[in-house]
Amino acid sequence: MLQRGHAYPNSFTLAFVLKACAVVVAFKEGLQIHSHVFRHGLDLSPFVQTGLLNFYAKCEEIRDARRVFDEIPERNLIAWSAMISGYARIGMVNEGLGLFREMQKVGIRPDEVTMVSIISACAKAGALDLGRWVHAFIEKNEIKLDVELSTALVDMYAKCGCIERARELFDVMPDRDTKAWSSMIVGLAIHGLAEDALAYFRRMEESKVKPNHVTFIGVLSACVHSGLVYEGKKYWLSMCQCKIEPSMEHYGCMVDLLCRASRIEEACEFVEAMPISPNSIIWRTLLVGCKNKGLLEKGEFVAERLLEVEPLNAENHVLLSNLYASGLRWDKVSYVRKRMKDNGVKAIPGCSSIEVDGFLHEFVMGDESHPEAKEIREVLMDVHRQVHRAGHEPWTSAVLHDVGEEEKVSALFEHSERLAIAFGLLKTRAPMAIRVVKNLRVCGDCHEVTKIISKLYSREIIVRDRVRFHRFVNGSCSCKDYW
């Protein structure tokens, strides 16, 4: 259009082109459009402004997005929503919530699109109390529960450990599309509820909604967490029949499926046969499998591949070191530690956080400053003993056939330390850990269980005080200040 000089692009043209750049994350092209906008003085159109804002947000260039946002003289609902969504997308939860509060202060009423970003920010933060508050806000303000917002709520409740609440919401949805079904199936899968996840998948098929690649990630990971090797392979084939090209994540599920079932050799062969080059996660999954089975040589080979792909990640070196330690090869252990030092690779202690009753508990490996550190360690030891008494040494799928549903879930963890680390490092694993504790009959009510979980969460904990947490809820301090 520009070369042929047929017509000058106007604000409509540029808004469309910016949308295209945002959709395919074409950063360089978008920058050119931005300069075009600037040169031709088209930056006064609100459609072009939000187009630019959304483009930067989708490219995860949040500072540029914010600059565009700050320069908009009259910010409307769309601009606020786009900015909040940008923060939520990259996990800057506090900033997103802060803007949500600010927009209400200046008298802009959020709609269902705004609320989707807010709810998804809560899901990412694992902030159940806040999520419930926002849900109540939605109902009080009679904001429409369309399929997107319902899906966001289902996802939020599932990620925050309330799988039953998620299921209730899902079951009353009038229309469910692929993403709605996927979020329900993934939610059940991360709770270790494989049977339910697979039952929902069958219902999805019956209702003629087509599964996509994310649905199959849910289905496959459900199989992984229940040791269903045969079923996992079956769904892999049916996925291929659906003409869904397996992605790295799907390969990851299969490798994990085989490793957790102690089929390390088969997992290695599977990786060898992959048509795409395995990423660090695939190699690391294999390495963890080797470590758990004490396969020194195989583990060494896998670790070399892993370190080729990702040499600067301390976790990889530590894993290799732990593999040697499990085989009492202390000479090799000190060699790995020396290599780390020589290459300037530093181990950073793992950390995580969970919100319970308005308190934000923060967990750092090796930290002992929590006032209840002693009691927490006792609870941890108790779970350790109970899991061990149930005989959950590195488990196999064969074992799973012999044990009842109750032990099935706890069998996911070889010992309580693994459990603590599992949900200390990965928030989405918390729900699964909750089920383990439930099955161990420690407690009943969901939130009650969450409290206990918070005590088990990691080695030990720093508790932030209530005042600081309130600042977090109100969004009046930025993420950086907070941490």
Added chain:
DNA sequence: ATAGGGTTAG
């Protein structure tokens, strides 16, 4: 004729 939203392996 134009704008903002949900699901993703370890």
